[in-house]
Amino acid sequence: MGPLVPEIISNEFNLVIAFIVGIGFGFILEQAGFSSTKKLVGLFYGYDFTVLKVFFTAGVTALIGVLLLAHLDLLDMELIYINPTFLWSALLGGAIMGAGFIIGGFCPGTSVCAAAIGKIDAFAFIFGSIFGIFIFIEGYPLFEKIYKMENRGAVRIDEYFSISPEFFAFLLTLIAIGAFIAVTQIENKVNNKKVAFSRVSLMKHLASGTIPFLFIAVMVFTPDRQEYIQHQIAEARQQKKCTFKEIAADKLAYELINNHYKINLIDVRNPASFKKFHIPLAINIPLDQMMNREWKAYFVQKHKINVFYADQDTTAKKACLLARFIGKSENYVLRESTAQFRDLVFNIEPPATAASKKEFNTYKFRSQAAMDLLNMENALKKFSQPVKKKVREIVGGCS
Amino acid sequence: MKTKSFMNPYMAGLILGLVLLSTIYITGRGLGASGAVKSVVVATVKTTAPQHYEDSRFYQEYDKTHPESPLRSWLVFEVLGVIAGAFLSGLISDRVAFKLEKGPGIRNRVRIIAAMTGGMLFGFGSQLGRGCTSGAALSGMAVMSFGGILTMMVIFGSAYGLAYFARKLWLKG
Structure with a gap:
């Protein structure tokens, strides 16, 4: 462009x-x-x-x-x-x-x-x-x-x-x-x-x-x-033709911990909500800014997958769909909302003593994941910052 | 040899517009001319009077916004291209010759003095107005710059207003 x-x-x-x-x-x-x-x-x-x-x-x-x-x-x-x-x-x-x-x-x-x-x-x-x-x-x-x-x-x-x-x-x-x-x-x-x-x-x-x-x-x-892209999206949604690749909270946590370099976790909510809470390692690209030039590199790539999440399922799906139209990359939607993810992974209650082994394992995995993710975010602070493409002022005129 | 006639003005305008459009698409800026002359002036002062260069306000402001050598500017290279392009066009159409062009009623000396005076005014005005007919008016029109279009209207308006007083320079007695 x-x-x-x-x-x-x-x-x-x-x-x-x-x-x-x-x-x-x-x-x-x-x-x-x-x-x-x-x-x-x-x-x-x-x-x-x-x-x-x-x-x-x-x-x-x-x-x-x-x-x-x-x-x-x-x-x-x-x-x-x-x-x-x-x-x-x-x-x-x-x-x-x-x-x-x-x-x-x-x-x-x-x-x-x-x-x-x-x-x-x-x-x-x-x-x-x-x-x-x-x-x-x-x-x-x-x-x-x-x-x-x-x-x-x-x-x-x-x-x-x-x-x-x-x-x-x-x-x-x-x-x-x-x-x-x-x-x-x-x-x-x-x-x-x-x-x-x-x-x-x-x-x-x-x-x-x-x-x-x-x-x-x-x-x-x-x-x-x-406008054309927005129109296409509206149409696709109306006809319910679109299928989304979804990823579950546990799977996402697992992938993030083991293969974080393969995933762009993208929070499409507004910056204020992002600041309040976000899934560790996520970057913030508000939905209405997705078409901006500086984010383009995220949506045109073949090495990483993009995972979108938001407070509502529809917002995340909209973002995923938009990404499909503006770029070329593999896009997933987090099945859970932000709050659900937080409750599942970060606010998990220890199971009752009579719980099954599976429940204990889940608890163990999630509480460990919560810790790991927070540690990783700290450790990778420098790397997980979004790489904003610098938009340079152009000089011109008669200067 | 008879010189070839000029290009149809609308065709020339169309091509000029496309040149300008490509320039904007590729570089994000328009064409210009007076800025190159300024670069030459600044470079000359910088090399011949470095002390004065350090002391003057304008050069210091210029230095701040132009960290590289004043001659290493986009417009200087563009104007070098203009010289080459115009010369090429003159060659093709058999128009290259040392010649003094003037209105019918005036002597050579008057024409030279008028050209110098006009140049001085235009040079001065282009600095005050941040660009000349190329940089402010033409390029400004293409990107809908309010200031550029305003400058363009004032340039032509002022020239029209003064045309009567300068008629002896250009028209028959």
Whole structure:
């Protein structure tokens, strides 16, 4: 699941990736004509709207792509870098950049492209931007206050306006297409160009305009992967088709004592109940957190078996079923509830003197098991802590 | 030789969007440009004026968040790629040449001064605004960053607002 850095691709190799995507970025900017300053500023005088067309198309494409990948559970939206919002610096910085754009005729990325193909004015622009950045850095104590004012954090626009991400994508696409139609007309008027759309070309434009909406519709009208899994579970439960492999308390105690390294004992209750009492050696993964990325390793493995338990039989079974859908591992449910296990093993009363030999044996086994388990938990404290997969912050933006 | 015409803007936008999408999928971050220039500035100061580097607030904050050498940054490598990619594209389309591009009504010297001034403003603004058209506006739009989209609107709004006053730089007399 994305992003691939730093889990699947190392931070070292990431620099190679940077170079490769840089090539793609530079190539396409140059092909689009962004190495020409006259083409860039054409947007502001109405004779060439290439910048707007390229920019908006790229933004809409990437946004819908991001949402689609998230919808399919291939990309974790919580992990990608969202530029933080500092209200005043965004407004003021943006205004100054706008002035730089209209006076200098480039922005930093395009100036690099233009310089790469030998534009002398682009070299001047880069030289200027080095100087501008130097001024900011040296004068930082002066600007620091406004730089850090009105910090809103890494807020997303859909969160800010409390709309769904899909709705924002829909709006943005609508605005983009509206803008494309409008600017093309302005362009033709300014350049005194008469264009009559042929039927075929009109159909082509119409068809390509509907594609983004189709993708958005797919996201709105189909359940995402998590919803899909929940739905599958509900259905399986309703039809009572699922069979569970159960494990009895005594068997579990025996296995834990003798083969603890083969078992993940998973307590799916909430952390508070877990803290109050749990079966020794268990780890706590609350049911509602099972789909979180950090636990994934537990549900995709072939060397250990997972044993789930909870206060109610249904909760444990639900967890077991969920594990079956999100991963690939051998899953068992403890037949007893937490309280039953505790009473059976930890609160066991010595049998009456007239009891059978079997009862005495059971008592002996369980009271010994209780002691062993507690000792083991102590001894294995370090090892039985859940191995939480570290979820690393991703750096990004222009830092 | 006649230079080849530019790519259809929508096609270019689509490909650029896919490049950006792959970047986000692989690395979890977007594209950028101005940050690389900053890295160069910081690295230069670090090597030429180490004492000053130790004393200034900004460099110290930068050092704390960037434990490795300033040039060992993602954006520096990305911009090296941009240079290579743009050059390659220029070669393919016969556009590589030393050339000064300017509006019809101005002298070369004016264009150079304007480009430098514009660069200075853009460089300064990109630091204040935490990113330029690539890092804040384009990448911000793709991940729906409120700040990024706001910055984008202000950049273009401000440029439109000032376009009238800068018209002599770009349009015929």
